[in-house]
Amino acid sequence: MKVIEIKELVKKFGRFTALDGVNLNLDGGEVLAFMGPNGAGKTTTIRALLGIIRATSGSVEMFGEDAWANAVKLHRRISFVPGDVNLWSNLTGGEVIDLFMAMRKGGKPDRKRREEYIQRFELDPSKKCRTYSKGNRQKVALVSAFASDADLFILDEPTSGLDPLMENIFHDCIREQKKDGKSVLLSSHIMSEVEKLADKIIIIREGKIVESGVMSEILEKFNGRTLEEFFLSKYNKNGGGDKNDAG
């Protein structure tokens, strides 16, 4: 069964077409890098996956169920980290983590895991959220995501604001989850990160998927050119690559 299966997804905001027939698949135990220029539709796709915006047409499924209709049930199995985490300024990081974990489980959160990830990310959970820097707010979201037992991680530029040390720890966490058979949808702009973590890559531009394929095959095909050059050729309107290159 596919973990994520998006077919011909179209999303219109008024006259503006944000997504124009997006197809995206994620199999179990895979890390899929979701890439594309700013405003291409990455976040819109993710919001459709989360069932917080409704598809104009097409289908969006996770674990074989409709993402909008069964959102609440599906969200028990996923963890989401946004790129810009905004927290409640008069609550502490620890309180926010507990809230998120409790809302997932509906019962007692796993204290051991929570402590483990707080340690790993070197987060001080007793500070009020208003005093956190961007990186620390990001850590709050990451800790609550990893500390809960999810089957699918949806991460929207999760490392923005993190220092390189913390980025490495984040990469370790992803690898561990993958080893446990968990799946990851990772939206990112960081080439090295994608190169390290992703099994597959999918590129969106102006609401359309322009490239998708297995990482190793892409690297093979573009032998001699860096991943960055490959991306730039796909991002660029004029130099857009041939769709059959790697698909």
Place this chain on the structure above:
Amino acid sequence: MTQVKGFCLYSKFIFRRERITSLIWTMSIILFNTVVAAAFMQLFPDDVSMRQMVETLSMPAMQAIVGPIYGPSVNMLYASEHVAMVFAQEMLVFMMLASVIMNIFLINRHTRADEELGRIEMIRSLPAGRLTVSVSALVFAFGLNIFISVLTALAMLLINIAGTTVAGAFIYSFAIGAVGFLFACITLLTAQVFQNARSASAWAFALLGIFYGVRAYADMSGEIIFNYISPLGLGLHVHAFHANRIMPLIILFIQGLILAFISLVICAKRDLGEGVIPAKKGRRNASVFLKSPLGLAWRLSKGSVIAWVITMLALGATYGAVIGDIGGFVETNEMFNQLIVGGDEELAALLEYLAENPEAAEAFAEEANKKMADNFIAFIYLITALLATVPVITISGKINAEEKRGRLEGIFARSVSRPAMFCSYLLIAIVGGALFMICGALGIYAGTASSGLAEAGDLISASLTYIPSLLVMTGINVLLIGLAPKIKALIWAVFAYSFITVYFGKLLDLPEILPKMTPYGVIPQYTDIVSRNIDIKSIIILTAISAVLTVSGVLAFMRRDIKQ
């Protein structure tokens, strides 16, 4: 049920977030109501004084402000039986306003504001239903309104002013809660309709203003039908401590449920982050004016300047409208008497003479009335000046607010000098202050136009004499921001001192020196201007002081670190 999955947990969370804010609101509302009720007991030592008060309240201009007068005819009122009723007639509308404001902020804070900040996105990525947040917020508001209503009722029963009944106390208190909850539902709806928190709350407040206006018209003109359109009018029609009608409360509750239902249906269907009405497209390019420090400062202050202009016009007009009836107020209300006549020996003597020699009334009544009106206008100017100080302080201090949010760095990283930016805010604050005072004067003029008790020239010059007071307050603010931004809040202590000594000085019989120590106490008053007895010295001294304060403040600001 999946739509509200996580309701209990999220409700607990709202409780946690609200434990301070809502507690302060609750305590303030209950305390305010109780203190005023307790004061009412002392206000009417006898039947006569109460009957006079009700007569004052019965004037159309007063009914427009406080609401309908009901109960037995005036000469059937007894201080031993009806104090609670008169209290409800005067206070209920204000308590409703306080409750409504609390509810608008509460619901907006938890719905559209959180959504705009991306917090609800995180909640919704968890196994939480589409309606969990809205329903939790609404249920919290409902509980809070009940809580406030019950406590208010118990407090009323506890102090037990004459004429208090159990039914009356509960009807009165639940009218406050019911109108509050209705506005919670109205705000829930505006939060669905508009895409940002500002519009959502602004429209809720606009509706509050419109509904207040509708009921003011209804109560003034006696066309009761309009009262049923306005939730405030409906709430006042419980006729607390008299008829004690429960029907208006039921109607308000049903209206609330209908609005809540519509809001939730929209909420369940719409995309997160979107509103029914899509956001307007903004300008593509900045206008030439915006591209300067002054332009930026104006753009950031525009909203508050406009809001205060309207407030001052309305305030002036409201006071102006009742000036014609000033004689009645002074006679019936001990408080007014002290305010208007207190300290004015000439007027006191004249009133005494009139009281003893009714046959002289013809000749002197007009003179006494004019004198009382002048004293009253002088007092209104003090209030206007104090109120106008609030936006002057916030606008002149805006540079510090911008600094705290880290937006000032980005400005000073460009080729903008510190004094240029600071003085831009100061210019807007000071010109704005003058504008607010003039608007107050125009409002009073409009209000007194029919009675002809004041001349436009005098009114305008009196409003302008307070500019040096505003300048001094600005100067103190600037000095604090430049020299000691950490204790910047001290300006509000200065303001509070001025407010208390100037506003309550006469009422509480404080020594005259206390108000004289504020920038407001030494300025020539309206009465001085009418009698052309203007002491220009104090104006010059205050202006000089303000110049020294401002210049040293700006200089200090140029030398200190910009905080992050």
